[in-house]
Amino acid sequence: MVAAPGLIVAAPSSGAGKTLVTLGLLAALRARGVMVQPFKNGPDYIDPAFHTAAAGRASFNLDSWAMSRTQIAALIGAQADADLMLAEGSMGLFDGVTTPGEAGNGTSAELSSLTGWPVVLVLDVSAQAQSAAATALGFARFAPDVPIAGVILNNVASAHHAALVRAGMERAGIAVFGALPRRADVVLPERHLGLVQAEEQPELAARLAAIGAFVADHVDLDQVRAAARGGLADHANATPIVPPGQRIALARDAAFSFVYPHLVEGWRRAGAEIVPFSPLADAAPDRHADVCWLPGGYPELHAGTLAAAAGFHAGLRTFAQTRPVHGECGGYMAMGAGLVDAAGTRHAMAGLLGLETSFATRRLHLGYRLAELTAPIPGQRAGARLRGHEFHYATIVHQPDAALARVSDAAGVPVPATGSRRGLATGSFFHLIARAT
Structure with missing residues (x-):
């Protein structure tokens, strides 16, 4: 069985807004009745708990350094009833280790290459305008096997600022799926190992609904969904996980x-x-x-x-x-x-x-x-x-x-x-x- 098409939400670096965009897309698409299966690239415990709350489906980690291609395919294939696969990247798109592991170097780009899922690149444009297009173009050309479907602009200061950035993207031939204005009230609280855990936030459901509405107001969800591609064939012969006990x-x-x-x-x-x-x-x-x-x-x-x-x-x-x-x-x-x-x-x-x-x-x-x-x-x-x-x-x-x-x-x-x-x-x-x- 071939799983549903998918996308990877990635960025040039940590702190650009990947988690905000991922949660917003999950919540907004779920509100539309789309069954979205969330994943997280690499080793992370905290983000998947938020994904699960936003999507209403358990989020699973996919890790090309620690997992084989068959293990990754089996995890994806087990969720084949979904309409769309949506994975949140880790760090910067091409950031990972230099020594390959089981199936790759653990980068979000490697996951894109393995699955065929295009990348939605989140750009923090708070300190630039047309120059953001040069960044996007560099990412689009850096690895031919890692397709950049388009970008979502984050921390946009004004409509004029958004127009300047969009002009640069149009010149570079980069699709813009949306532009998110600066909003301090949609930021999730953090501590030393990352976000404060989902289970520790009593107002999480309301917060996720607000983030979903925020993204739905400023991102073309139909354009995002239409950009999804790829899908690995399920591997039923993947090595089963041995439990520590009965x-x-x-x-x-x-x-x-x-x-x-x-x-x-x-x-x-x-x-x-x-x-x-x-x-x-x-x-x-x-x-x-x-x-x-x-x-x-x-x-x-x-x-x-x-x-x-x-x-x-x-x-x-x-x-x-x-x-x-x-x-x-x-x-x-x-x-x-x-x-x-x-x-x-x-x-x-x-x-x-x-x-x-x-x-x-x-x-x-x-x-x-x-x-x-x-x-x-x-x-x-x-x-x-x-x-x-x-x-x-x-x-x-x-x-x-x-x-x-x-x-x-x-x-x-x-x-x-x-x-x-x-x-x-x-x-x-x-x-x-x-x-x-």
Whole structure:
């Protein structure tokens, strides 16, 4: 089966307005009765949650560095009932790693090349006029296999400003799908790892409706939809995702929300049962589960609450005596002995591992990772090679336990964050995306 045609919303750089435009298009087209399937290029937990709220359909990550072409095709093909595929790009259109991974270098341009989806280029024109056309033309000519369908202008100051930019685009032969005026009231709130999570915004539905109406007022939706092309044939023979257990206790709340939708969906497709629980509500993992999985998130913002969650700590320690517990990034920190918050206050964590982490001296750790396990984790044997990424500001103060994996970056350079293991407890700053082929 060939999936519906699609588009990729991309930009020359981060901060141009990709997420605003993507959410606006999703909400506006949904309001018209169009079934739009959202995707996000690359490793990102936050944007897909907003996509899901705007489109009414789960958004999935597509990553050419971590995923094979067949895996990408299978994820797209599984959503073949949609009318339109709409993917939000990452960083700048051509920004990625220099060493290719499974299917490419992780760029939005690579995704366009793989899928045949043309690019809608979002341009922040707040500090230029006709010169914006030179930027658009350069992007259009840079890679012949990455078609630029047209542009959406963002941060337009006035009708006169828009006319000047449009004149330059007409001269360059670049289609203009719309021009968005400056509007401070449609900006989404942010924090250190990106947007404030969708689930933390009580007025999200109204905000998304306003963004949809804003985009519908200033963008030719019919022209955008008509520009969609491409579509990969579904690959039913793609390697299935192996769940970490048959009955999975999955931590899920504002502190632990960074788990990829394609993994959870893959676990369910494989027949696993997922039982969510909230550490912030002092809940323990389900005692009938055969594995506990603690995703990443924002434990540093809730460190006091987590430290006081005696029921969660006791239940997790009891669980780990007989069944495996695995944590990724924030979950890994919560499994440790202690966490120092940004103010310098130490909070006791569950103590399954000896890890001590600190946000008092912040340092960004960001990038793709290739991990070779030296010990098994739930769902993966020792020796397995896994592709994923690392994205956090915490520093390791103390890590006394045995290493979990040999980890390198996208260029093959070893990184010191190897993860930890003690008994049935394992954890790492590494966020799993897919198994390496």
